[in-house]
Amino acid sequence: MSSQGRVTAWRVGIAVVVLGAWEGGVAAGAIDPFFLSRPSAITARVAAWIMSGTLWPHLWVTLEEALLGLAIGGVLGIAAGFALARAPLAARVLDPYIAMLNAVPRVVLAPLFLLWFGLDIWSKIALAVTLVFFVMFFNTLQGVRDADRALVNNVRMLGASERQLVRHVLMPSALTWILSSLQSSLGLAMVGAVVGEYLGATHGLGYMIAQAEGTFDTTGVFAGMTILSIVVVVTSAGVSRVERRLLRWKH
Amino acid sequence: MRQTQGFMNRPIALELDRVSHDFRTSDGRVYRAVDDVSLSISAGAFVAIVGPSGCGKSTLLNLIAGLLMPTSGRVRVEGHDQQGLNRRATYMFQQETLLPWKDVRDNVALGLILAGLSKADAHARADDWIARVGLTPFASHYPSQLSGGMRKRVTMAQNWILDRPQVLMDEPFSALDVHTRQLMETELLALWDVGVAGTTRRTVVFVTHDLEEAIALADEVIVLSAGPASRIVARHAVSLPRPRDLRELRTTDAFVELYRAIWSVLRGEVIKSQASVGAHV
Ligand SMILES: Nc1ncnc2c1ncn2[C@@H]1O[C@H](COP(=O)(O)OP(=O)(O)O)[C@@H](O)[C@H]1O
Ligand SMILES: [Mg+2]
Secondary structure (H helix, E strand, O other), X not given: OOHHXXXXXXXXXXXXXXXXXXXXXXXXXXXXXXXXXXXXXXHHHHHHHHHHOOHHHHHHHHHHHHHHHHHHHHHHHXXXXXXXXXXXXXXXXXXXXXXXXXXXXXXXXXXXXXHHHOOOHHHHHHHHHHHHHHHXXXXXXXXXXXXXXXXXXXXXXXXXXXXXXXHHHHHHHHHHHHHHOHHHHHHXXXXXXXXXXXXXXXXXXXXXXXXXXXXXXXXXXXXXXXXXXXXXXXXXXXXXXXXXXXXXHHO | OOOXXXXXXXXXXXXXXXXXXXXXXXXXXXXXXXXXXXXXEEOOOEEEEEOOOOOOHHHHHHHHHOOOOOOEEEEEEOOEEXXXXXXXXXXXXXXXXXXXXXXXXXXXXXXXHHOOOOHHHHHHHHHHHHHHXXXXXXXXOOHHHOOHHHHHHHHHHHHHOXXXXXEEEEOOOOOOOHHHHHHHHHHHHHHHHHOHHHOOOOEEEEEEOOHHHHHHHOOEEEEEOOOOOEOEEEEEEOOOOXXXXXXXXXXXXXXXXXXXXXXXXXXXXXXXXXXXXXXXX
């Protein structure tokens, strides 16, 4: 069997064992489904949400918030990272402030954003932005600083202006770092969107989960989490395809 | 007739006038790498600089390139005091400097693109140079897909495509195996011999720690002393006829004689540098 085949077999095996034990535990009376629900009920709930169409508007809102948060946080983070990497003095001055801002727990910000931006998508986008921004910022900063001095000197000797240096060396060099953080940034953007919805919204996966919790509907909570996980895994696969394409020179 | 030895009465391409350079080390002390070096190099000459490793050869090239400013003294390029980077020179660094995200064609064309040529023109000229260094089938490969010798060829094309009159090279072939190395040296001499637009030869400053390589290639070998405060301790003219057959050259009497003479100076510096390295460890 190929190594990929073996990996897939193990993956499926683990899922079967865990879900089987869970389902069997409930059937045998060892697990109380009130607290933990059961795989069959969760699957049925997910299927029902899909069939009835109730899922789509919520899923769409969450995706919209996460993707906008990723885009805005990404652009701001990359721009700030470049600016500070090219201005070492400013970077040194601002360093403690950046560390302080990054230390603020984002959950604490959520109610403030609700107050400032209202119940609709912008408060969630703001939360996602605060999460994505710092990851992108630090990676860009590191990527630019990490650019090989010999490459920089060579391109300068070949006649590059400051702008051309950014375009031909610093950007592509930082891109490796930026792309490698894109997966985690995407996950964080989803977290930002869902946490925001969870604390106050009228739509979204976080809202669905919060509604289910309000009625002690554990099956609904697990169904919401399942959908969230699937969405993150699928979008991450898309991101890693983009990453491989852009970094094809590495192989 | 081919003119090989007449470069002494050509105009001066590069001039170092009592140049010194200090580095500030990480523990805050001052380290004098190069001390009071004066040197003038005629246009079209092939000059090799040898010295034990760590003596300041790269520092000297960086000063000529304008990547470093002398702590005291002056660098003059074609009679003008150097300001900023030396735009008359290309520089082949000791490290790998091809951009890993550009393929061979884009790497070779880079200097032309930076100078504002259209992509089509730059690529057409790059393809000529890729053919000259024998890499046409690899034009669309990325550097990571090439061997070390191929990457050096691409780097050479990337530099020489610019037709600049001065060429700085820092131990360009030291990472290659013996055979590839001799091949590259031969190609280098052939390229140099053709000159810019088939007429004037480029001025080459070639740094190496290998005395054989220095003698085989150069018109003149300059020996630097062991650091710190490296100075020029000897200059030897190499009057071996050109074109040179590098496969045979090293066993000729004239070569061996020169080697002995220069080595008697260099040897002492190498021993000194090893002693001082030993003392630090
Ligand atoms: N940026 C630097 N800071 C401090 N010391 C340096 C720096 N660059 C080089 N040196 C020191 O200067 C000396 C000469 O270095 P270099 O010119 O690279 O030698 P070579 O090329 O002959 O091997 C070495 O002892 C090296 O440690
Ligand atoms: Mg060196």
